Amino acid sequence: MSVLVVGSMALDTVRTPYGTIRDGLGGSATYFSGAASFFTRVQMVGVVGSDFPEEHVDFLRARRVDVSGLHRLPGKTFRWSGGYADDMNEATTLKTELNVFHDFRPELSAAHRRAGFVFLANIDPDLQRAVVDQIHNPFVVALDTMNYWIESKPASLKRALKRVHILFINEGEARLLARENNLFKAVRILLSMGPSTVVLKRAAYGALLFQRDGLFWVPAYPLQTVRDPTGAGDSFAGGFMGYVSRRRELSPGRLRRAVVYGSIMASFCVEDFSLNRMKKVTPAEIQERYRRFRELTRF
Ligand code: AMP
Numbered sequence: 109m110s111v112l113v114v115g116s117m118a119l120d121t122v123r124t125p126y127g128t129i130r131d132g133l134g135g136s137a138t139y140f141s142g143a144a145s146f147f148t149r150v151q152m153v154g155v156v157g158s159d160f161p162e163e164h165v166d167f168l169r170a171r172r173v174d175v176s177g178l179h180r181l182p183g184k185t186f187r188w189s190g191g192y193a194d195d196m197n198e199a200t201t202l203k204t205e206l207n208v209f210h211d212f213r214p215e216l217s218a219a220h221r222r223a224g225f226v227f228l229a230n231i232d233p234d235l236q237r238a239v240v241d242q243i244h245n246p247f248v249v250a251l252d253t254m255n256y257w258i259e260s261k262p263a264s265l266k267r268a269l270k271r272v273h274i275l276f277i278n279e280g281e282a283r284l285l286a287r288e289n290n291l292f293k294a295v296r297i298l299l300s301m302g303p304s305t306v307v308l309k310r311a312a313y314g315a316l317l318f319q320r321d322g323l324f325w326v327p328a329y330p331l332q333t334v335r336d337p338t339g340a341g342d343s344f345a346g347g348f349m350g351y352v353s354r355r356r357e358l359s360p361g362r363l364r365r366a367v368v369y370g371s372i373m374a375s376f377c378v379e380d381f382s383l384n385r386m387k388k389v390t391p392a393e394i395q396e397r398y399r400r401f402r403e404l405t406r407f
Contacts, residue, residue, distance in 0.1 A: 109148055109149075109225065109354055109356070110148055110151055110174075110225070110353065111144055111148055111149075111151070111223070111225040111226070111227055111349050111350065112150075112151040112152075112153065112177075112220055112223035112225065112226050112227070112239075112243070113137050113140050113141060113144070113150060113151070113153065113227040113228075113229055114137065114153040114154060114228060114229065114231060114235060114236065115135065115136035115227075115229025115230060115231045115342070116135040116136045116137055116138075116154065116186050116188075116209070116230065116231050117135040117137055117155070117156050117160070117164075117178070117185065117186065118133075118135035118136075118138070118185065118186045118188050119131040119134065119185050119187050120132050120133075120187070120188050120189065120190075120338060120382070121189035121190075122134075122189065122190055122192075122338050122381065123190075123191040123192075124191065124192045124196060124335060124336050124337075124381075125194055125196070126335040127381065129336070129381045129382060131187075132381060133164045133383055134188065134338060134339060135154070135186065136229035136231060136252065136339075136342045137152055137153075137229050137342075138342075138383065139339035139342035139377060139383065139386075140227060140229050140343070140345055140346040140349075141168060141171070141173045141346065142168075142343070142346065142383050142386045143342070143343040143344075143346025143347045143350060143373035143376075143377070143386065144346035144347070144349055144350030144353075145171040145172060145173055145346075145350070146347075146350060146373070146394060147347070147350030147351050147353070147369070148350045148351075148353045148354055149172060149173075149174065150172075150173045150174065150350075151176075151177060151219075151223065152168065152173055152174065152175055152177055153177035153178070153214050153216065153239060154179070155178070155179045155180070155181055155186075155208050155209060155212040156178065156179075156180055156185045156186075156208065157180070157181060157182070157184040157185035157186075157207055158180065158181075158182050158183065158184075159184055159185055160180065165178065167383070167387065176217065177214070177220055179212070179214075181211070181212070183207055183208045184205070184207040185207060185208060186205065186206060186207050186208065186209050187203070187204075187205040187207065188201065188203070188204055189201075189203045190338070192336075192337060195312075196311075196312070196334055196337050197311040197312055197313075197337075198311070199338065201256065204256060206232075209231070209232065214238055214242075215242075216239065216242045216243070220242075221242050221243055222243075222244060222245075223243055223246060224246060224247040224248070224353070225246070225248050225349060225352065225353035226239070226240060226243055226248070226250070227250050227251075227252075227349050228240060228249065228250065228252070228268065228272070229342060229345070230252045230254050230257070230341075230342070232257065232264075233257055233265040234261065234264050236268045237264065237267060237268045237271070247356050248273050248274065248349075248352065248353070248358065249272050249274075250272065250274035250276060250349055251272045251274070251276070252275075252276040252342065252345055253265060253277065253281065253285075254278075254281060255280070255281055255284055258281060258284050259284070262285075265285075266301060269298075270301070270302040271302065272302050272303045273303055273304055273305060274303055274305045274307065275298060275302075275303040275305070275306045275307070276307045276309065276341065276344070276345050276348075277298070277306065277308060277309070278309040278310070278341060279291065279308060279310050282295060282306075282308055285298065286298055291308070295308060299318065305317065305318065305319050305363065306318040306319075307344075307345075307348065307367065307370075309340075309341050309344060310328075311337065311340070313327070313328065314326050314327040314328045314371065315328075315344065315367055315370065315371055317363060317364065317367050322360060324360075324363075324364050324367060326368060326401070326405060327371075327404065327405070328371060328374070328375065329371055329372060329374075329375035329397055329401065330404075331375055331378070334379065335378065335379060335380050335381060336381045336382070337377075337378045338381075338382075339377050339378075339382075339383070340374040340377050340378050341374070343370075343373040343374045343376070343386065344370035344371065344373060344374040345370065347366075347369040347370040347374070348366040348370035350373075351365060351369040351370075352366045368398060368401050369398070371401070372394055372397045372398060372401065373386075375397065376389050
């Protein structure tokens with residue numbers, strides 16, 4: 109099995125209390141693919157500009173990511189710059205430059221249209237819909253978004269949500285999209301917009317899995333070093349969807365284990381800037397954190 113992702117590929121400039129990185133490898137599809145590639149084959153759909161270093165694409169190829177859906181257009185790559193205050197729980201966006209995303213209209217290959225598992229990573233909801241429209245008969249469609257799109261394209265985002273089974277969203281964005289401050293009420297409103305499962309990300313406080321009649325909650329993996337939280341949400345989704353897409357089965361037990369694998373991949377992501385830590389992760393380290401999660405949450 110494999111998972112198809114559409115999302116941003118970016119050059120990020122990020123400042124945290126631990127340092128600054130300029131034009132580092134980033135993007136929602138990039139973090140997702142890096143994390144998911146430990147579990148399954150990833151098919152990536154996206155666009156970069158002529159300034160995007162080829163070594164970043166080589167990294168994805170080395171992780172066996174199918175980059176045949178990655179387009180290179182003349183112009184500049186998408187750029188995001190942001191920063192974090194001391195608690196590092198929420199990013200402040202300083203600048204978003206869409207650049208080549210302005211004119212990108214994805215056209216999927218015949219093989220990609222047969223995808224069973226689809227992840228619509230954080231990107232313009234018009235593009236998310238353009239991709240899902242082309243997939244013949246997906247088994248699971250999941251979507252992530254952020255305040256930028258909730259505020260600028262709410263109608264398009266709501267249309268996309270009607271096509272989605274699993275929504276990944278962080279706490280503040282859930283409140284913004286549902287226009288409701290109480291988290292549990294907000295999730296109920298989101299569940300009425302289309303998805304049957306909502307995965308609520310709460311940064312250092314962990315993640316919750318909501319379905320109409322069920323709730324599951326895990327803490328974040330306890331870490332001594334958190335250098336840069338950028339990409340944690342996408343790495344979470346990568347671990348989650350990578351694990352889920354190994355089998356055409358969405359049992360409650362599998363979804364719970366997926367939340368744990370998501371949390372583990374997010375924990376690696378935040379230990380260093382960009383995908384630097386992710387590049388060094390081994391399957392044995394993933395299994396070791398899985399074992400520790402079991403210990404931590406059993407009583
Ligand atoms: P996360 O920290 O998991 O929410 O995602 C961080 C990544 O999202 C960064 O690498 C950015 O390049 C990317 N990003 C930030 N803003 C946007 C946006 N408006 N659309 C698409 N991707 C974005």
